[in-house]
Amino acid sequence: xxxxxxxxxxxxxxxxxxxxxxxxxxxxxxxxxxxxxxxxxxxxxxxxxxxxxxxxxxxxxxxxxxxxxxxxxxxxxxxxxxxxxxxxxxxxxxxxxxxxxxxxxxxxxxxxxxxxxxxxxxxxxxxxxxxxxxxxxxxxxxxxxxxxxxxxxxxxxxxxxx
Numbered sequence: 001x002x003x004x005x006x007x008x009x010x011x012x013x014x015x016x017x018x019x020x021x022x023x024x025x026x027x028x029x030x031x032x033x034x035x036x037x038x039x040x041x042x043x044x045x046x047x048x049x050x051x052x053x054x055x056x057x058x059x060x061x062x063x064x065x066x067x068x069x070x071x072x073x074x075x076x077x078x079x080x081x082x083x084x085x086x087x088x089x090x091x092x093x094x095x096x097x098x099x100x101x102x103x104x105x106x107x108x109x110x111x112x113x114x115x116x117x118x119x120x121x122x123x124x125x126x127x128x129x130x131x132x133x134x135x136x137x138x139x140x141x142x143x144x145x146x147x148x149x150x151x152x153x154x155x156x157x158x159x160x161x162x
Contacts, residue, residue, distance in 0.1 A: 002027045003159035008145060014153045021154010030146045030159065033096045034060035037089035042067065044078035044085050052078055058087070059117040064138045065098060066105070066114045071135040079104070079137065087139055093149040098141045100161075105136040 005027065007018040018024050040058045043051050054075055058067035065087055069076045079085065079102050089096045105111060111131040119126055141161050148155040 003144065003161045006158050006160070008156050008158040010156060015156055016154050022148060022151045025146055025155055025157040027159060030096045030144055031060065033089050033091065033094060033146070034065065037091065039090040040065070040067065041088045042075060042085060044075050045082045046078055047081060057118065057122060059121050061117060064140045066117060066136065066138050068114070068131055068134050068136050076135045085139055096144060096146045098139065098144045100139045100141040102137050102139045105138055108132065111136050
């Protein structure tokens with residue numbers, strides 16, 4: 001099921017109504033960028049409330065964004081305490097920002113799925129065991145945001161899930 005698209009509230013930026021400019025971007029536009037992004041920026045919340053941002057490799061499976069991290073890394077520790085996170089694509093001219101809830105994937109079936117996805121995307125040959133030792137995560141979106149720099153005032157789109 002596709003998320004609901006709307007124009008985000010961005011006071012002071014000269015954003016035009018949804019029917020003007022490029023209009024609302026289709027979800028397929030965002031999904032394409034989530035799929036082809038080589039790197040993603042992951043923001044988690046530290047115990048004192050400060051943000052923690054790090055680059056990660058990841059894969060979009062059509063429903064959620066998967067990524068991995070060392071199980072004792074700052075981001076993994078942050079996520080074990082607070083599963084809220086934001087992840088962005090690597091193109092600042094046509095960004096997609098996804099906010100959601102992260103779960104750790106610890107079952108072999110889930111890790112096998114992630115290994116297949118990451119190996120296909122990055123042309124690597126990681127074994128399932130690598131991700132059973134490492135930590136595998138899935139970010140399920142609550143909302144997403146995207147825009148095209150070429151139409152800054154007429155393209156901003158916010159998608160709301162479920």
